[in-house]
Amino acid sequence: MLASSHAERDAVCMDTRSDTDTDTVIVGGGPAGLMLGLLLARRGLRVTVIEKHADFLRDFRGDTIHPSTQELLGELGLLDDFLARPHADMSEVTLSWHGTELTLADFSHLPTARKVMTFMPQWDFLDLLASSAEEFPGFRLLRSTRIQDVVREEGRIVGVTGTGPDGPVDIRAHLVVDASGRDSELRTAAGLSPVGVAASMDVLWFRLPKDGDEVYPFIQAGAGMAITIDRGDFFQIAHVIPAGAWTGSEDDLHRMNERLRRISPRLGAAAAHLRPADVHLLRVRLERLRRWHVDGLLCIGDSAHAMSPAGGVGINLAIQDAVAADRILGPVLSTRVPQRADLRRVERRRVWPVIVTQAIQRRLQGPLLASGAADAPLPFPLRMLRDHPRLSRITGRFVGIGARPEYLR
Template sequence: MSQVVIVGAGPIGATMALLLSKKGIAVKLVEASRDFKRLFRGEGLMPSGLDALEQMDLLGLLAEVPHRAIDAWEFLLSGRTLFRVDEPIEKNGKHYTTVVSQPHLLAAIIEQAETYPQFEFIQGEPVGDLLFSSDRVSGVKLASGQEITADLVIAGDGRNSVIRKKAGLKLTKLQNNLDILWFKLDSGVFAKSANIFYSILQGREGFGLFRASSGQFHIGWGLHADDNYDWQQVDWGEKLAATSPPWLAEHIVKHRESLTKPMLLSVVVGRCDRWSIPGLLLLGDAVHPMSPIRAQGINMAFRDVIVAVNHLVPLLTQSSADLSKIDAALPQIQLEREPEIIRIQKLQAQEIAQAELLHNYAFLRWGAKTFAPIIRPGIRASWLRRQKQLRQGVTKVCLVV
């Protein structure tokens, strides 16, 4: 039976480790952090991600961890509702977009993996380097000096992947960095109201707001290259209130002491031309970091795992590992997954471009506000068309092993 080392215990690493362990494959999951409580972890599960969890028999875990559904999407322009769409968007849709505590979900998945004797979780140990044998990756070397050999190394160590750099795989950036300030705010009297994802634009400035799995409001404020202020010097309670509709402005003022200091998320979007070298496969944000638009990072990660498992399990469960067949399968995983990733990244760029048009052109903002009742059906229909693939995925992904 083969041995696999997986680097990074995020959505890729946790689910991949569990699925391989279930098949009797020896797995060592290596995670640099001592816990899952990073400053920021995406929470949004689209129907595509929920479907992937269901196929992996993990959807039931949501009942055990903090989560809440999104009830609707509403777009506000200069205090006026441009349009609103209720969940689920799809006719006869069975999955609402859901926000989930990713740290709790990851812990629950790994807890399941730990019930299998062939699984080992090495936590608090960063990987320092890759091991090679005859120009093939043969394992990893931990920062402590410990060496772990493997028939295959899988990297799911995120957008700042150490493994990607050690393997010499180049990440091609696809657009300018997207800078977002992230805040949390007590939800107060709104704690039990409908969970609406608001996109709010007032003048040239705007932000998104929703209630997270914790019940708090999460706020994402977009920064722009032409902003004429230093975000570190801003009174954010005042600025957010000034940009908000009256009901939200009043709430922010009342609860401003609960408003957290802004956390800067500088997001790089890109893809590697190659997802693998002999003995090594990269998946998820390690090889195709996504924009935060519609939380595609975690959803695409789960779908990457399903395709990779389909290709790898038949090879890794053989009595003796055929390394040449394993290496030949790695480009096939990229070939199957890459078309969806390319399309989703283009759709995310289109969403950003729409927002940039309203940011840059006062005439468009005036026209959208003034003629909202007339143009609402067309704008709503256009938005819904773009959401279909962002929500459901582009290709059919089915777990078959």
């Protein structure tokens, strides 16, 4: 499983590889960055992952682990460790539209060992990846370290600079991978900028207390949409609203409560105590880079393509980017410095599923924002799922494994 030792590899490749601090430096300790770091470390490569925060404990992040990602964890021998952590499984995604129940996505027919979407706090998932990667001697994780710039030599990016707990940080690498998210400063420093379409929706996140065995439908709709995630001792709510409809004022809060009461009177009553400071805004962006790379640097995950939260598929796509990057670039890094043609192979492999997914997400924005009276007809996509239940298997495949799943085999 492991590649040859560093000494043997450097001896073979001394004509094409210069002395560096690490084979790969990955900026961003999210799902894409840590998964790629783990996969490359398994090959015996030297990998440094840089995370700007001191830990992974941040709220209101994507917590969905899709069936295809769980299949990957099984390939890595990590599935039992994953399932030993607190989690909840969902075999189908259901929606309540003014009391009309229907299935949006059915995972029961997927060609995966686990045919469920699993909810797990992202910090637990990231901790699993980090602790697994740290078992390999070539892996290191630098926390509380912010990268501000790239290092160039003869027109090629050869490293990054920034600030860590002990002062300036300067790391040289054969490859820099930007997995730092949709607000990446590294991407800007490399001269890359995304293009996209204006999203018509934003998402409000907030918590509500849980009273004993109280339950809510997972998705409720009819005046926008509300998703309720049961966290055991509280509910985490995601409320879809029109883009630009939230400035954090008391009037905005009142309008939010009115929408929630139209979706679910009980949910609206539970949210009546909230203050504007309790509500967190996620501005939805649908954008991607025209080119994911420059000489010496590759972008993956949200840094390459910011996704809508619809379906929770952004994490799945980011992890699939990491798997493709490992499969294509791992063997290259074992023998030589990756060239732009190598980085272009990763982009070509992954850009098609991104384009398809973003096109579908754009089409979903209208139904997600749809608002109507209790006796109004269902929006057309929901009527199709109600009248043709087998269509939920198709949506289940799209959400559960994606347009182009990536595995190690």
